Amino acid sequence: MPELPALPDGFTALLAKGVDGIATDAAGRVKRQIAAHGFNDDGEAWLAEGLKHATGESCPFCAGTLSENELIDAYRGYFSEAYAGHKMAIEEMVKALNAALSATSALKCEQAFKDADTDAAFWKGYCDNECHSPEAGARISAEVNALLQTGKALLQQKIEAPLDVVAESAEFIEAHATWAATLTELEAATAKFTDAKHLIQGVKDGLAVTNKATVETALNGFEAVQKRHAEPVLSIATAYQKLQDEKKALVDAKDTKKAALDAYDAEIIGAYETDINRILATLGAGFRLAQCGKNYVGKVPQSTYCLRFDTNDVDVTSNGGNDPGFDTTMSAGDKNAFALTFFYRTAQARSGPCPQACRVRRPFHQS
Incomplete structure (x- = not known):
């Protein structure tokens, strides 16, 4: 003054x-x-x-x-x-x-x-x-x-x-x-x-002493919050949030069912692997099932497995010309024995106490 x-x-x-x-x-x-x-x-x-x-x-x-x-x-x-x-x-x-x-x-x-x-x-x-x-x-x-x-x-x-x-x-x-x-x-x-x-x-x-960029970032955030709670953004955001909540509920339900299905499949596939290997041993086959499991590649869940010869596992899905595969590692007799074993185990499951086992998709049906 x-x-x-x-x-x-x-x-x-x-x-x-x-x-x-x-x-x-x-x-x-x-x-x-x-x-x-x-x-x-x-x-x-x-x-x-x-x-x-x-x-x-x-x-x-x-x-x-x-x-x-x-x-x-x-x-x-x-x-x-x-x-x-x-x-x-x-x-x-x-x-x-x-x-x-x-x-x-x-x-x-x-x-x-x-x-x-x-x-x-x-x-x-x-x-x-x-x-x-x-x-x-x-x-x-x-x-x-x-x-x-x-x-x-x-x-x-x-x-x-x-x-x-x-x-x-x-x-x-x-x-x-x-x-x-x-x-x-x-x-x-x-x-x-x-x-x-x-x-x-x-x-x-x-x-x-306050960083200008920090203040501007905070200000932009406050302005966004203010806009978020004013029309017409408020109605749009509320409807969007409702859809997000519904989607989350569906995803949670899906995940719950998937978890139950994964637990069921793990039990069933493990039992199938054990039974089939027992039958193969009875038949005197020189291979066994190994690494039986499931993946979600594609729209439908897929069963996966390997053929074990002694200590070597062969991926049956391999298509490489120089890599061992289903066609190059098994003789015609092995293939017939393997098909017979799977048929026998499936028939046993249909007549036994676990009828749902037969619904698990097995790509080696076609072998």
Whole structure:
């Protein structure tokens, strides 16, 4: 916040100040003498220069006696360094008053309070600053101008009568008191804005250390959630979620049945493998079933197995020309024995306590 306008230091004291050793009517007597002789344009300069030569007891112009000459005493007081300094102080005070209470400084203060109010309102979404522009902020220019004009009027009186005490006018007293009350209100608001500035800076510092990409990702996520719960996306998403739930229920039911089927097949296939190998041994066959199982390649589950010769397993599904397979490892008698064994085991299953065993698909039916 810019510095609030105020009267320059020593303003009221200067209004009552004179110069020690100079009669209060000295300036008036000098001015009347200048006017009487038509010295209005450069009379003061002429007298000041001539006074430098009046060093003796007689006047350098008329040779009259200078001692006990009240007019000469008035000249000497009027053109003394103290009096000149006093008049210079009045002129400097005029400049200081214009600068301290200028329209530019008043407008800067008004705008500063408006800007601070705008910033505080924006950051209320991020920190509880509890700040707002004071009503007095809109009165700054008018009240400062009133104080300036009444102050300038007093200084003009002082310029015209430097040695006289200039009393504060009623207009000045009212303007000064009004501005003093406004200053109190503005200073309280400034203190609040200063506290809010610290809070806001803390928020800014916290945001400054946050990765921008992370913040943007989080923001996009929040915006997506907001859109997800607004129409028409809400209805579409709800219907989609319902279909997803139904699909999951079907998949879970399918998986449950598949697990039960896998357990059943493992039991049945294992029993078939054992029985067929027992029959093959009875028939004196030189091979056995091995690695019986099932896979889900294709639309229908498939049974898989190998033929074991001693310790070597032959994949019956192999079609490579140089790889051992069903056709190249079994003689016609082996094939007949194998078909007979499978037929016998299947017939036994149909007549036994496990009729569902016959429903397991076996590719070697076709052998």
